Amino acid sequence: MVFKKEYASVYDSLYQSKDYKKECDFLEKIFKKQGKNIKTILDLGCGTGGHAFILAKRGYKVTGIDRSEDMLKTARANANKAGFKIDYRRSSIQDLKLNKKFDVVIAMFAVMGYQADNDDLALACKNVKEHLKRGGIFIFDAWNGPAVLTDPPVQVVKDLKSGDKRIIRFTRPEVDLIAHVVDVNFKVLVLKNDKIISETEEIHKMRFLFPQEMKYFLQVAGFTGIQFLPFLKPDKKLSANDWNMTVIAK
Ligand SMILES: C[S@@+](CC[C@H](N)C(=O)[O-])C[C@H]1O[C@@H](n2cnc3c(N)ncnc32)[C@H](O)[C@@H]1O
Secondary structure, X not given: OXXXXXXXXXXXXXXXXXXXXXXXXXXXXXXXXXXXOOOEEEEEOOOOOHHXXXXXXXXXXXXXXXXXXXXXXXXXXXXXXXXXOOXXXXXXXXXXXXXXXXXXXXXXXXXXXXXXXXXXXHHHHHHHHHOEEEEEEEEEEEEEHHXXXXXXXXXXXEEEEXXXXXXXXXXXXXXXXXXXXXXXXXXXXXXXXXXXXXXXXXXXXXXXXOHHHHHHHHHHOOOOOOEEEEOOOOOOOOOOOOOEEEEEEO
């Protein structure tokens, strides 16, 4: 398991500069381009609800699914504080059975990359299809295989302030070219008054996805009209240098 209590508790601080509003604008541009009247959205791997919260605020009926109860705790607290009704439920994507269909399914911030082996990825695609209305759209972002090969991930340190705490995250990636997986080794320290008050480590197994293999997984699950774009660029074509790709399937 990843996104356990200690990591989940610093998640929003670690990504405080991630522009969720801009990402939701991008999603809405895609909705518009598809010419659909979107009302219901299923957010898979919703985490702390960065997208779900903004989309609910913009009037969509959102259901959020995540397998990490600790991430969902923050998501629920944020929604309650703002008085929004968001249906957050704990489930893995592979076990998902809501008996309900949606206009759109999203899986944002490399959620599909967490489905690192073929069986999990195939089952995720099948379950998404089963939760979409006829003509519904699946939108997700992922690491683009060709770009990961030419520009592999490197060690980085993130050092930031959050209230009276300092959070330091060390990231050490180990690339497995045969498995198409990067083991992202995270070590997170939380300091208060220069003293370490918590320390945690997690290894996130992240699959980088190649457009043609992804297309095949989606086609096998019954999707058509599959498109690849560079992340946040709805009018551009994906190139081999774009690290982050957006995939749209119907
Ligand atoms: C990088 S976080 C993204 C969270 C959120 N979408 C965002 O943009 O901030 C990935 C999330 O996907 C969830 N996740 C990954 N694989 C999952 C699976 N198979 N079933 C349910 N949740 C999953 C994790 O628990 C985590 O909360």
